[in-house]
Amino acid sequence: MKTLRLILGDQLNQNHSWFSNKDENIIYVLMEMMQEQEYVTHHIQKICCYFAAMEGFSDFLKSNSHRVNYMKLDDEENHQKLEDNLNSLIKKFEIEKFEYILPDEYRLDEQLKKYCNTLSIDSDYIDSEHFLNSRNSVQELFAQKKSFLMETFYRKMRKDHKILMDGEEPIGGKWNFDAENRKKYDGKVSVPDELIYNNNLSSQKKRIDKMKVNYFGNIEEEKVNHPINRAQGLMALNHFCEKLLPHFGTYEDAMTEKFSILFHSRISFALNTKMIHPKEVISAVTSAWENNLPTITIAQVEGFVRQVIGWREYMRGIYWAKMPEFANLNYFNHQAKLPDWFWTGKTKMNCLHHCISNSLDNAYAHHIQRLMVIGNFCLLTEINPNEVDEWYLGVYIDAIEWVEITNTRGMSQFADGGIVGTKPYISSANYIDKMSDYCKNCHYDKKLKTGELACPFNSLYWDFYHRNRESKLRLNQRVSMMFNLLEKMDKNELKEMLDHANSIKKNIEIL
Ligand code: FAD
Ligand code: SF4
Numbered sequence: 001m002k003t004l005r006l007i008l009g010d011q012l013n014q015n016h017s018w019f020s021n022k023d024e025n026i027i028y029v030l031m032e033m034m035q036e037q038e039y040v041t042h043h044i045q046k047i048c049c050y051f052a053a054m055e056g057f058s059d060f061l062k063s064n065s066h067r068v069n070y071m072k073l074d075d076e077e078n079h080q081k082l083e084d085n086l087n088s089l090i091k092k093f094e095i096e097k098f099e100y101i102l103p104d105e106y107r108l109d110e111q112l113k114k115y116c117n118t119l120s121i122d123s124d125y126i127d128s129e130h131f132l133n134s135r136n137s138v139q140e141l142f143a144q145k146k147s148f149l150m151e152t153f154y155r156k157m158r159k160d161h162k163i164l165m166d167g168e169e170p171i172g173g174k175w176n177f178d179a180e181n182r183k184k185y186d187g188k189v190s191v192p193d194e195l196i197y198n199n200n201l202s203s204q205k206k207r208i209d210k211m212k213v214n215y216f217g218n219i220e221e222e223k224v225n226h227p228i229n230r231a232q233g234l235m236a237l238n239h240f241c242e243k244l245l246p247h248f249g250t251y252e253d254a255m256t257e258k259f260s261i262l263f264h265s266r267i268s269f270a271l272n273t274k275m276i277h278p279k280e281v282i283s284a285v286t287s288a289w290e291n292n293l294p295t296i297t298i299a300q301v302e303g304f305v306r307q308v309i310g311w312r313e314y315m316r317g318i319y320w321a322k323m324p325e326f327a328n329l330n331y332f333n334h335q336a337k338l339p340d341w342f343w344t345g346k347t348k349m350n351c352l353h354h355c356i357s358n359s360l361d362n363a364y365a366h367h368i369q370r371l372m373v374i375g376n377f378c379l380l381t382e383i384n385p386n387e388v389d390e391w392y393l394g395v396y397i398d399a400i401e402w403v404e405i406t407n408t409r410g411m412s413q414f415a416d417g418g419i420v421g422t423k424p425y426i427s428s429a430n431y432i433d434k435m436s437d438y439c440k441n442c443h444y445d446k447k448l449k450t451g452e453l454a455c456p457f458n459s460l461y462w463d464f465y466h467r468n469r470e471s472k473l474r475l476n477q478r479v480s481m482m483f484n485l486l487e488k489m490d491k492n493e494l495k496e497m498l499d500h501a502n503s504i505k506k507n508i509e510i511l
Contacts, residue, residue: 043217136315154310177299233270249303268398335349375412
């Protein structure tokens, strides 16, 4: 039977069972389409890397004697919409069956389901074979419970997959080494040179410009520094295991003006496009630890494993349990607009200047920059979660809705009212100063709460608790201590702070 098999841009898994047999009657199709450039405005590096990775994957299949049809964005035959392109290919190749790999995005999942209903030929789908869990794992695990605790999920994952376990007990005697991790970077440990790929993506950029795709962010198109094929993804993984893992956990939450990546792995694009598999990531990391005891401590490796088999799999579970409703949640009813400087990085707030500029230059920021600087600011200034989501979904190289929206709308904006996290992740200048060196060179004063030079985070922080105390957070035990402090605060001091916070929100464009 002549079969057309669709491979989406984030389904570049060389080891998928589809490719274990060669069959002349199977045609694989990969398509660059305007539809994927228009649902949100993306960072230019993200679009170039996707196209380059897809082209590389098509070459891999061809070199392994598979039949492949690769449609470039500027091909004359490209109708720019999934259904139209598939229809014309089905006609052209006289296809008798259509097959696809289950998408990870709700939007595409719905689109493909609907499309298959319109077909007069047979259709079928297959699992992506990428994750350690089924799509509905979180829902199944927490059936009949109102809240979904990541910690419960993570411990079950460790036990089920026998990762860092000694029988039924966690290796090291603890599930969590946070107390030993999360230190400020003091410069005493040297940071290894960044892994450089220097990928030349000018041909991709040329056709993106030719087709007038709307994009943002910066690019040096002859030296793009993200892994665009499996070999480079594995290079990133090896570099991490050899050079970065020994200090990963310790400096996981640290931020510094001097190094934007510090000890983070930068494997998220390779992982999310499925060029590398989470199981091989875990296996490489735990082997590196076993072979380098005691240089690499359990605290470093546990911190990393938690992200990959804990947070990553959990976010996917939450996504499928809660979509499509999740995409419209706005617990605090925030309605403000993102300031224009989110697209330039030009702000006097040094922490935001660094984190946003880094995101615009590299399509990357590490977790704490995303959560405790940029996300923290958005939540405190009451930005509409739709705007926040759109920015995050566009700017980061690794942003695909299933893992972006759960982190942004859920973890960072608490717009889900506490599905992902048990309390809002917010802070004053105190935390940012504790974890970074940003405050030293800032126009604003981290200690001041009011006045022209006061750090905006300080008054905004108390304004947030004051505003939401009665209406939204009254029953949340995890923040009750803050309400006690608020209660004890001098009334005049509080009023001054609330007035200052309001003026900051009004003047957000010129901060
Ligand atoms: P490392 O710090 O080296 O961590 C290793 C891997 O663990 C990552 O590659 C990633 O696959 C996984 N991981 C770590 N934290 C998380 C998490 N919270 N959720 C899911 N996986 C995690 N990650 C994305 O992949 N895509 C996104 O669009 C995305 N958006 C985010 C938005 C916000 C507001 C926040 C707070 C976090 C977001 N994250 C997202 C999670 C995390 O910030 C990135 O996975 C990480 O920064 C990628 O860099 P790395 O590969 O160097 O990660
Ligand atoms: Fe950021 Fe405030 Fe510190 Fe400036 S003083 S870097 S605005 S936290």
